[in-house]
Amino acid sequence: MAFMQGYPKAHQNRIHGSDKSIRKTRVNLLKAAGLNFILLQILFLGLFCYIFGAIWQQSSHIHNMNVLFVDYDGSVLGTAVRDAYKTLQGKTFPTLQEMPSERFPTLGDVKEAVCRTNYWGAIYTSMGASERLANALPGGVAADTYNRSDVLTFVWNEARYSTIVDPDIQGTLITLSSTARVAYSAINGTGALQILNSTDPAAISVFTNPWQLTSVNLQETSQGSRLIYNTLVIILILIQEFFYLGTINGLYAAFKIYAKLYPHRIIAYRNCISLAYTFCGSLCVTGAIWAFRGDWDVNSNQFGLTWAVLWLFAHVNFLWLDVFTIWTPPQYVPMLLITWIVFNVSSILVPFELSPGFYRWSYAMPAHEVFQTLIHIWSKGCNPQLYYALPTLFVLELVGLLLGVVGVYRRCHYAVVVEEAADAAFRDRVAVALATEKRLAVERKQRIAEGGSEDVIEEEKREEEELEDVIREEDKSLQRKHTKVAQDCRYGPAFPLAFNNDPSDSSVNSTSQGV
Structure with missing residues (x-):
């Protein structure tokens, strides 16, 4: 077809699906696809059962x-x-x-x-x-x-x-x-x-x-937007924090901050940025709630209190999502995110009086605490649950800050380890290339001394191919050697940067480590 002609190299150097050389790759691909197929099916089946169970009968x-x-x-x-x-x-x-x-x-x-x-x-x-x-x-x-x-x-x-x-x-x-x-x-x-x-x-x-x-x-609450206060509002706040966490991680990875600055500086900058972001984000959420409140009888004092508690909730989730991604392998981070969202939303879909007793463990979820606090604010104090809701949120905030500090030190440590491993790998690669080149030169001299008459062009081509094979094998060996280091160094979810002030900086333009 005509539209396929714009991609002439799409069929170059391809291997047929039945070729023996790709059989092992095909088997490994199918195994990996099958394992992830099963994991995701089990995960979502469990989440569907969990959330349906919260409102069952x-x-x-x-x-x-x-x-x-x-x-x-x-x-x-x-x-x-x-x-x-x-x-x-x-x-x-x-x-x-x-x-x-x-x-x-x-x-x-x-x-x-x-x-x-x-x-x-x-x-x-x-x-x-x-x-x-x-x-x-x-x-x-x-x-x-x-x-x-x-x-x-x-x-x-x-x-x-x-x-x-x-x-x-x-x-x-x-x-x-x-x-x-x-x-x-x-x-x-x-x-x-x-x-x-x-x-x-x-x-x-x-x-x-x-x-x-x-x-x-x-407290009359009949406006249409009330339907999503305990569903989409919470979900969007959680997703908002996750995406900005990925942006922050992308910035730090792109500019190699973990390998350059002292950990206490990174901790201060990271917390200031996250506090500012959640501060503005919670203001936008509160403003949207107030803009579509209709004839809901709420005042400016309640606006300020709503803003404050949503700010705390947003920052708690930013910290805990960061903590989870520090200690969780990257391939499981998306599964962890959707599980965190479902657990939080399930804790406030209906009152615990209407759910099976098992779901009362969700008192520990930040969404439950923030929603109880919001009801208290919106109904002018007619939901006195602050005695456990606010302390729980503050404990989650403090523990998240503490674990986040440990995570920064961990990232800084492994960032240096990775840099050192990359330098060592580069030196090994150069050493192997030089050694191979010297060996080939010696062999060439020996053949000349023995009176060999091999074509020079073919000999150089053979030597280049042999050198490429040696370097390729060395790369594989180094990759296996440093796999453990790469797995331990987890910066968390990171997204490529949309804007870059220094287009010449190749480290910034490179795609960040994603989930």
Whole structure:
């Protein structure tokens, strides 16, 4: 075809697939491809099972979400709620935990219990609600002034896993209210009909619609972008740190920094660069969240706190990705990256109440800690998990810094080892070439002294081919000899540089060691 003619050397000096000389290479290629085929299939199968397991049979774990019930009315309305819960009670319905009103003397105490995450929500009957309802049925002023919103109220915090609490808390409590209305009619229907003023429209309205469930949402979070706060936002932050880590490693490898500067200088520069990068990156993430917040009620103080905690989270991941790549062979780094991402995201996809108990080990994952802290910030303190979230993040930061310091010393050590090995290999190569050339010269003189009449051109060609073979064998020997050194010297993932201020510097233009 015409487009293939632009690559005339694509078919030059090729070997047929059935040629004996390539049989060993073909077998080794297939073995390597098969091994990586199996490793990647096992890895991704395991990751898929892990993340699916985190949300497996989520609905059957809803009973682990507790809801507070306080009956301030103390009459038939509270009985209707209890009867309704008995009808709905099961694995797919939150557990209603009734507490005496003495434990929660004011409505503020109920809100505080939900705010402090003692309960996922709360529902309570208003004091005197049954009496006001009974007084409205005969009609008159009591029916005209009857307030349906002051009968049954529920409290919840939508900022706390908003995509979960919307159906599992708000939706179920609305269902509980509707079922309680049916139970109320069954309990008090005959008595209500006896006192109902059938000629008063207001009284009939009260009888047919005795209450309207009132919602007290501690932090409304209904904007569309909330769907990705615990998924894509976290994933993109992790990928962002990985890519810049590769860029930093590429710079250090290209300019041979590890073999030139003192380790403490490299540590200082590296941390300053990573802190500046994560500082700007977290600002961009926070700015994007705020730009698409819609009518979300958050202020500038929450913006600053969000920025700060995302900065800490980003730098923690930068450090730990760096640590992993120091001690992990390069061929396994991509597998480690995707595993780190899945483990972090799985820790915040759903609350631990909706996951099997095994997944609670994910308390140690930085994504879980940062998301708990963000909920605390966004809901104005109504998720007091900072007592373990922030210390965990700071411990991860300090341990990552310490291991990163060790990693810099390790890289500096092996960078010098590699330089010395390269110099020794060059000297060996030169020595072998000179020795071979001297031997060939001696052999040439001997043939001339013996009266040989070999063609000069053919002799020189033969000598060049022999010299090339010797050098090639020496290169193979040196490569086998220094394989261990090359494996121990791990700079981490590194990407070629997009911009270079010194085009003449061949060391910078050369492709950096990649993953």
